[in-house]
Amino acid sequence: MLLNKPRLQNLLxxxxxxxxxxxxxxxxxxLSGYWAMPQWIRRGPQVYAFQGADSGTGSFVVTGTGLSDxxxxxxxxxxxxxxxxxxxxxxxxxxxxxxDAMPAWRTRWVDILTAAQHDSPxxxxxxxxQKAGVTGGAxxxxxDGIGAAQLxxxxxxxxxxxxxxxxxxxxxxxxxxxxxxxxRLRSACRIAERSIYAALQGAHAGESEYDLxxxxxxxxxxxxxxxxxxCIGIGExxxxxxxxxxxxxxxxVGQTVRFDVGGRFEHYRADIARIAAFGDVPAASRRAxxxxxxxxxxxxxxxxxxxxxxxxxxxxxxxxxxxxxxHYQRNHVGHGIGLDGYEVPAxxxxxxxxxxxxxxxxxxxxxxxxxxxxxxxxxxxxVTETGVQSLMSLPHRLLDCPxxxxxxxxxxxxxxxxxxxxxxx
Amino acid sequence: MLLNKPRLQNLLxxxxxxxxxxxxxxxxxxLSGYWAMPQWIRRGPQVYAFQGADSGTGSFVVTGTGLSDxxxxxxxxxxxxxxxxxxxxxxxxxxxxxxDAMPAWRTRWVDILTAAQHDSPxxxxxxxxQKAGVTGGAxxxxxDGIGAAQLxxxxxxxxxxxxxxxxxxxxxxxxxxxxxxxxRLRSACRIAERSIYAALQGAHAGESEYDLxxxxxxxxxxxxxxxxxxCIGIGExxxxxxxxxxxxxxxxVGQTVRFDVGGRFEHYRADIARIAAFGDVPAASRRAxxxxxxxxxxxxxxxxxxxxxxxxxxxxxxxxxxxxxxHYQRNHVGHGIGLDGYEVPAxxxxxxxxxxxxxxxxxxxxxxxxxxxxxxxxxxxxVTETGVQSLMSLPHRLLDCPxxxxxxxxxxxxxxxxxxxxxxx
Numbered sequence: 065m066l067l068n069k070p071r072l073q074n075l076l077x078x079x080x081x082x083x084x085x086x087x088x089x090x091x092x093x094x095l096s097g098y099w100a101m102p103q104w105i106r107r108g109p110q111v112y113a114f115q116g117a118d119s120g121t122g123s124f125v126v127t128g129t130g131l132s133d134x135x136x137x138x139x140x141x142x143x144x145x146x147x148x149x150x151x152x153x154x155x156x157x158x159x160x161x162x163x164d165a166m167p168a169w170r171t172r173w174v175d176i177l178t179a180a181q182h183d184s185p186x187x188x189x190x191x192x193x194q195k196a197g198v199t200g201g202a203x204x205x206x207x208d209g210i211g212a213a214q215l216x217x218x219x220x221x222x223x224x225x226x227x228x229x230x231x232x233x234x235x236x237x238x239x240x241x242x243x244x245x246x247x248r249l250r251s252a253c254r255i256a257e258r259s260i261y262a263a264l265q266g267a268h269a270g271e272s273e274y275d276l277x278x279x280x281x282x283x284x285x286x287x288x289x290x291x292x293x294x295c296i297g298i299g300e301x302x303x304x305x306x307x308x309x310x311x312x313x314x315x316x317v318g319q320t321v322r323f324d325v326g327g328r329f330e331h332y333r334a335d336i337a338r339i340a341a342f343g344d345v346p347a348a349s350r351r352a353x354x355x356x357x358x359x360x361x362x363x364x365x366x367x368x369x370x371x372x373x374x375x376x377x378x379x380x381x382x383x384x385x386x387x388x389x390x391h392y393q394r395n396h397v398g399h400g401i402g403l404d405g406y407e408v409p410a411x412x413x414x415x416x417x418x419x420x421x422x423x424x425x426x427x428x429x430x431x432x433x434x435x436x437x438x439x440x441x442x443x444x445x446x447v448t449e450t451g452v453q454s455l456m457s458l459p460h461r462l463l464d465c466p467x468x469x470x471x472x473x474x475x476x477x478x479x480x481x482x483x484x485x486x487x488x489x
Numbered sequence: 490m491l492l493n494k495p496r497l498q499n500l501l502x503x504x505x506x507x508x509x510x511x512x513x514x515x516x517x518x519x520l521s522g523y524w525a526m527p528q529w530i531r532r533g534p535q536v537y538a539f540q541g542a543d544s545g546t547g548s549f550v551v552t553g554t555g556l557s558d559x560x561x562x563x564x565x566x567x568x569x570x571x572x573x574x575x576x577x578x579x580x581x582x583x584x585x586x587x588x589d590a591m592p593a594w595r596t597r598w599v600d601i602l603t604a605a606q607h608d609s610p611x612x613x614x615x616x617x618x619q620k621a622g623v624t625g626g627a628x629x630x631x632x633d634g635i636g637a638a639q640l641x642x643x644x645x646x647x648x649x650x651x652x653x654x655x656x657x658x659x660x661x662x663x664x665x666x667x668x669x670x671x672x673r674l675r676s677a678c679r680i681a682e683r684s685i686y687a688a689l690q691g692a693h694a695g696e697s698e699y700d701l702x703x704x705x706x707x708x709x710x711x712x713x714x715x716x717x718x719x720c721i722g723i724g725e726x727x728x729x730x731x732x733x734x735x736x737x738x739x740x741x742v743g744q745t746v747r748f749d750v751g752g753r754f755e756h757y758r759a760d761i762a763r764i765a766a767f768g769d770v771p772a773a774s775r776r777a778x779x780x781x782x783x784x785x786x787x788x789x790x791x792x793x794x795x796x797x798x799x800x801x802x803x804x805x806x807x808x809x810x811x812x813x814x815x816h817y818q819r820n821h822v823g824h825g826i827g828l829d830g831y832e833v834p835a836x837x838x839x840x841x842x843x844x845x846x847x848x849x850x851x852x853x854x855x856x857x858x859x860x861x862x863x864x865x866x867x868x869x870x871x872v873t874e875t876g877v878q879s880l881m882s883l884p885h886r887l888l889d890c891p892x893x894x895x896x897x898x899x900x901x902x903x904x905x906x907x908x909x910x911x912x913x914x
Contacts (some may be wrong), residue, residue: 100731133730169726211630211656278710285710285716300592305559306555307562348582433582436581437594
């Protein structure tokens with residue numbers, strides 16, 4: 065399962081909370097395995113998940129009846145699914161053929177649909193907490209995933225329970241990834257690399273940023289992921305950190321292309337960056353790239369458990385300055401990644417986060433220079449017991465693309481395979 | 490522009506508000522034209538947009554400095570961009586060639602980057618409201634797009650201003666679409682239709698739901714849109730309303746396939762549904778489909794300005810019952826669509842929304858029968874001065890796919906072209 069349950073329960077006990085009620089889509093999926101699509105794609109659906117601080121406390125999901133099919137079809141690690149609101153599903157009308165076994169999802173769904181229907185999300189939470197054995201004391205609730213009105217309704221429906229904000233707490237729980245999470249992050253990362261390579265294959269003068277984007281997105285969906293982050297900038301437009309691929313900006317020989325990209329694979333995010341060089345690029349571009357590359361390579365040498373986020377920041381920024389960009393300044397040199405794009409740890413000058421084995425992070429040294437270009441190397445890496453393991457296979461250096469339209473020049477053989485454990489595309 | 494400014498200002502004046510402060514990504518884009526990618530793809534970035542109730546009041550965007558590049562690169566319809574927080578961009582180091590004109594986005598970005606930097610989103614809002622001429626009175630704020638702590642900080646930073654919840658208000662403003670919005674919705678709809686057709690082309694026995702999904706997604710990104718809603722279910726799995734395409738469920742002759750799908754094109758959503766029949770399907774399936782089809786076709790006959798949402802609901806459900814499903818029950822027969830998937834009007838038994846010209850809605854009559862299948866016809870339509878205009882070109886009937894793997898049998902010629910006004914794929 066995705067959830068690191070011993071970690072959650074240790075942190076809950078340290079906090080004095082009887083459990084955690086997740087309200088953000090990311091934490092609901094993490095605590096329960098339940099991915100309620102409507103909660104992810106539009107504003108409004110109320111879906112919650114709960115885990116207790118000890119084995120004597122129950123766990124549950126609260127969801128709308130019309131969303132409960134996915135709770136039956138997916139693999140959940142909670143005791144109960146509680147539903148609220150009316151939704152109409154017609155029971156089986158035709159008798160089944162005697163040889164037909166009922167699929168497991170249907171059995172589970174019928175169980176959910178025939179259980180009590182609550183009037184509102186808040187009333188369902190109240191009933192679910194009671195069944196889980198929580199009738200008093202304090203629990204954490206993610207206030208950033210719920211509107212003020214819904215939060216007030218939950219408080220009113222559970223007068224014996226004290227709800228305390230767990231926004232930062234749940235991010236801390238999710239900071240150490242389980243093997244199941246690392247496997248998904250590894251796949252998301254590999255798919256992003258393959259998509260950069262696909263975008264560069266056959267790149268030719270006169271193409272637009274949008275043309276590169278289309279090859280990128282096509283590879284991402286072919287590999288079973290979904291496009292999320294797709295900043296692809298040519299030449300001086302690549303100095304915009306969030307550059308939105310344009311149909312007008314055209315590639316010409318001597319330009320660099322910045323990719324800051326990553327999709328979502330089985331709900332987990334990728335976020336990586338590389339720079340491609342189209343034909344011969346100016347010496348100033350190669351110098352700037354070498355400096356940001358040196359920063360990342362130094363990070364990979366020093367990352368280990370116990371290192372503070374702010375120490376890593378200082379060391380990496382120092383190297384970039386010494387390696388060719390003395391004026392280099394940054395707010396951060398990376399961040400955790402998982403179900404959300406920015407997770408714990410923060411790698412900032414003031415971060416109090418300390419690296420621990422199992423953290424998966426993006427390490428990055430972006431440099432944006434007006435009138436020139438943006439340069440960035442960003443790797444996804446995992447902190448191990450003794451140091452760091454990269455999830456990447458693309459080289460750090462400028463990805464040289466011949467101006468003839470031939471494929472980029474580097475060993476692409478690792479990219480030919482999806483990571484072991486990925487479903488075949 | 491996307492914004493219907495006269496409508497916004499009329500509704501603001503009726504409410505007695507001096508302006509609307511948008512906090513949800515959808516309304517920020519609508520009020521200002523500003524699509525701040527990080528606000529759409531992860532939790533945390535604070536981006537707001539404001540429009541006043543009259544021409545004497547200024548309009549603005551508030552955004553993080555690190556997100557301000559997109560405000561410079563995009564076409565905005567606000568007076569000012571106010572930024573908060575530090576972000577490092579290196580000024581031009583090399584002198585420009587004398588012949589090089591500075592691109593417009595760079596001029597605008599430098600203007601933003603050299604304007605005052607505020608310490609926090611709340612302080613930026615306070616300064617921006619003052620510059621816009623709002624120093625007292627009441628304004629609306631979307632409470633559902635902002636955390637409790639940020640909301641409290643804004644209130645504290647603007648002691649003279651009364652902030653009232655505008656969650657429902659902003660949805661009402663967005664209910665009547667402008668021509669620019671209708672054009673995007675039309676394209677999103679056509680792309681979803683083309684993607685259904687692509688998924689069905691070459692469908693053959695033994696394929697999984699996931700195989701169909703991949704052809705669907707590939708067409709969506711090839712047409713310049715992004716997958717969002719992609720429920721594709723085969724046989725009895727199609728009775729799950731939110732069916733998540735499975736790698737295990739295989740297509741066999743005699744089954745139906747339900748598509749409830751739609752991507753995002755230039756930030757606007759599609760949501761349509763059709764049923765395909767693979768070879769000869771049972772008479773019960775054809776009967777169920779004919780009933781839900783009759784409901785939609787009746788809706789298209791009666792939709793006109795002045796019709797209440799609940800009247801439409803009653804009429805459509807009544808027809809489905811009389812046309813072959815006497816036990817049919819539903820919570821709604823459709824909803825508005827735009828930047829979000831569910832907008833005003835609601836087509837429910839208790840809806841007080843009344844249809845007006847310029848509303849774009851999904852009309853749908855889903856029917857889910859356990860042990861059999863799900864049946865659904867869902868069209869995107871626009872209310873006109875005199876009635877209704879469909880945005881669709883797929884026929885309503887069962888899309889018959891020969892079991893030989895040949896293309897589905899209907900006139901697909903309208904699908905061969907993207908809608909006029911769409912950028913070429």
